[in-house]
Amino acid sequence: MKRVFLNAIFISLIILAACNKKQPPVNSEIPVNLFKVKEKHVLYYDQYPSTTAALSQVTLLPQVQGAVTGIFFTEGTHVKKGQKLYEIDRRIYQDSYDAAVANRKVTEGTLVQSQQDADRYEYLNKYNAVAKQLYDHAVITLQNSQSQVKSADQAVKTAKTNLNYATVYAPFDGTIGFSQVKLGNVVTSGSTILNTISTDDPMAVDFVINEKQLPRFELLQQNKHQTTDSLFTILLADNSLYPVNGKISVIDRAVNSQTGSITIRLVFPNPKGMLRVGMSCVVRVHNQEKGPQLLVPGKAVVEQMGEYFVYTAKDSLMNNPKAGADSAIKKVKKLVAVQKKVMVGQTIGPNMIIKSGINSGERIVVDGVQLLHDGARITTANKIAPSAGGKGGR
Known part of the structure; x- marks a missing residue:
């Protein structure tokens, strides 16, 4: 019985000591890394998914009925205007x-x-x-x-x-496809498809833009006689750069009322036949914005409901928690995160252009953004910021 009593006393002392142990203060400052925004000249391209198309394309249909008695071309090759292609029983x-x-x-x-x-x-x-x-x-x-x-x-x-x-001729210079009929096949006037011919030099490249970008391309069309190096280029499906530059040709007559988009057509010379109808490629439009741009790391930009924000670091005076009643230092300078709405531009690798919302010289948070809210206290002291892998920088 005495032993049980002593054990109870011992356990009580341990619990009392644990309760009296001083708990470490909770650190309310979020460790971050900062980036000082600077203006710089940026070379970039606006990119648009696109498709190659023929400026002229025709489906060959027979105008008379009968059996095919002659085929006078090689499929998939270039044919000349007036070249004899098919002969129907004459x-x-x-x-x-x-x-x-x-x-x-x-x-x-x-x-x-x-x-x-x-x-x-x-x-x-x-x-x-x-x-x-x-x-x-x-x-x-x-x-x-x-x-x-x-x-x-x-x-x-x-x-x-x-x-x-009874003899079918090529209506223009172009590339002819696979023959849809063979020797001896009976064709019907106006319904049996013989083949398809499409022009191949120059070649059109069509892409779609948002109607908000239309004024820019209308201006480019009006100034199409002004030579600009690499204004319009395309990346092929293998990500190689097509060696010839293009020019703007046609802007579609109307905006799609459902999507708010409109089609733009570029024209590219195709002397070596590298471009074929229906190829997928990427149109690159060289930026013509003059003057430096604000370029920030993309990870600093937060998207919320289609809007974009960054957190800037602002110095703020706060009460000094260590100050006593007789202390002369009542206030200390602390960093506070301030959320700002921005308008973003082109993404260039890991970075992003900011059109408006912040100014050159401001400091923005690049690491630890996920833990922030407007007005949160932050620090760049010798602490490891989330995903920073090291201490914060100024």
Whole structure:
């Protein structure tokens, strides 16, 4: 019993000692790293996803029906305007043309005969040597013969057109694709697709911008004769830079009311055929902003509900917690985080351009941002800031 009593006393003493032990003060200052904002000249590009397109493209459709009897090109190669591409069985159209020519000769002979009869009856009619009815019939026959000749002429033209349509020619210089028909396939007028041809030099590159950026591109279009090195360049799918610069060609007629976007078309020379229709690439528009820019680390910028903020460090006088009643130092200078809304510009690697909201010379928080709120006390003392890996800097 005595032993139990002594153990209880011992445990009580331990608990009392723990309660009397002085607890370390809670540090309310958040360790951070600061970055002093400076203006500097920045070279950067605005980048837009884009797609290559042909300035002209046509789907070849046959104008006559028949079997394909000839293919005269190599698929995927460059063809010249007027080059022979396909031939559809010409025999039936050649026969129709020959028949139309022969029929026209018959009508021309009939016209000669009718003209002779009409002239003869006209002479006899002057002397009342022929019945009036015979003269009238001769005149009507002559008129009919003339109409028949005109009809025969039109039939010859139609037959000639069909005969010409039996051979398909390239409408312009460009690249031809895979043939959709083979030798012997029967094609139908106006419905069977033979092939597709698209222009290949120069090549168009289309991309979409927000309507807020439209005034800038309209100005660039108006000044398109002003030479600017590397104003418009493109990165290909393998991230290589296309070696030729482009120029602005067309701004679409209307803004998409649902998305608030509009399409811009650039034109790039394509002498070596590196660009093909439908390629994905990235348009780079060289910035033309003159003067230095505010460039800050991207990790210092916080996005909240589509708006962007940074925390600046502000010196503030606060009560000195160590000051006694007789102490002369009542106030001490402390750093406080102040949240400021900013307008951001282009992202350049790990950094970001700030258009407005802060000024050159201000100090912003770059490490420890996640722990901050407006008015939070911060410190750059010899402490390890979150993700800093070392002590804070001034």
